[in-house]
Amino acid sequence: MTGVCGHVKQIAVNNPIPYRYETPNQEPRLRHYHHLVETGELHPDAAQRAVAERLDDLAGALEGYVAPERRRGLFKRKPQPPAKGLYIWGDVGRGKSMLMDMFVTAAPVAAKRRMHFHAFMRDFHAALHEQRKKTEKDAVIEVAHAFADDLTLLCLDELQILDITDAMLVGRIFDTLFSRGVVVVATSNRHPDDLYKDGLNRHLFVPFIETIKSELEVIELGGEDDYRLRELERLEVYHSPLGPDATAAMDRAWDSLTDTPGEPFTITHTGRDLVIPRFANGVGRGAFKEFCEAPLGPNDYLQIAGVLKVLILDDIPRLSRAKNNEAKRFVTLIDALYDNHVRLIASAAEPPAQLYEDGPGAFEFRRTASRLEEMQTADWVKSE
Ligand SMILES: Nc1ncnc2c1ncn2[C@@H]1O[C@H](COP(=O)(O)OP(=O)(O)OP(=O)(O)O)[C@@H](O)[C@H]1O
Ligand SMILES: [Mg+2]
Structure with a gap:
């Protein structure tokens, strides 16, 4: 069905x-x-x-x-x-x-x-x-x-x-x-x-x-059950390395949380349009490059986190010194998601600790890696 x-x-x-x-x-x-x-x-x-x-x-x-x-x-x-x-x-x-x-x-x-x-x-x-x-x-x-x-x-x-x-x-x-x-x-x-x-x-x-x-x-509507959470608890939330298996798992996550193809969702904020490429019922989906290669700042990520319950984030690459701006934005995105308790389902080239090992801000990135680990735990997914 x-x-x-x-x-x-x-x-x-x-x-x-x-x-x-x-x-x-x-x-x-x-x-x-x-x-x-x-x-x-x-x-x-x-x-x-x-x-x-x-x-x-x-x-x-x-x-x-x-x-x-x-x-x-x-x-x-x-x-x-x-x-x-x-x-x-x-x-x-x-x-x-x-x-x-x-x-x-x-x-x-x-x-x-x-x-x-x-x-x-x-x-x-x-x-x-x-x-x-x-x-x-x-x-x-x-x-x-x-x-x-x-x-x-x-x-x-x-x-x-x-x-x-x-x-x-x-x-x-x-x-x-x-x-x-x-x-x-x-x-x-x-x-x-x-x-x-x-x-x-x-x-x-x-x-x-x-x-x-x-x-x-x-x-x-005061039911006991958070059905989205039930679904999230069953799902793996971090898929690495990248490849067809990870993509298929990400597609399955989208389907099980939304049941529709979704559509782009535009947030207009301080005169600019921010577009979440796919959106349905509080679940957003887009690729790392769409969120972290565009020149977005903390306020933009807060706006995005504000409309999402779950973000399905595809294709986080291994980040290098040359990509330190992308790494910085990624840190800000994860902070915004973490602070607003937006659940994250991600596919990535590496486990969190190896995503960004060398470059400006690599030391601070360790906190992001730790948050990414925590956001995978059942306790974090479950907590309010
Ligand atoms: N009775 C149910 N049995 C199984 N799954 C359900 C049931 N009711 C809702 N769901 C599923 O649970 C998920 C969350 O439902 P829905 O998006 O309608 O919640 P909501 O109350 O609008 O939440 P929010 O306040 O976060 O927007 C959806 O994927 C939905 O299909
Ligand atoms: Mg709803």
């Missing part, structure tokens, strides 16, 4: 709980999910099931609903969608993105979009930049309306607020989307009350939290 979780077959399901989805009057919309559980491809999980049922209800309620077109004028009434959207929060690897993906596929709505929250904000900033060239007036609201045009259902994965610019923007964007009757489903690692926690000028952000709590139903 090559569906959403083909790899899960290997997870031993002891005494699976009897599983049958019951909806009195209708076929479940997320029947693909229920089917995978019934056939043992997905581990039965009561917390997931509860969320799947809510998503199912929402998908059913959205049948035939189309968010109205923009109406101008003073006394326009806010459209009332047939059901509230959902804000699904919970710890990593619980299956939020997986369920949301299945929901998007199943939702009987033509005008739907599923985006990573980061990509959504990035597109918004780009459109805002263009709009401001035309007029200063209400540019945010205008762009938010443009986003709402032809949109009935917006699914945003991994909602998080990291900087003050976004913290100040999101309230106005979402108010506009809701005023247009757009239904939003979001996933996040945090409860709304904990978004932008301890952020600068947080009080200005609080109305957004209130909007989320009143416009969306907030539900926790």
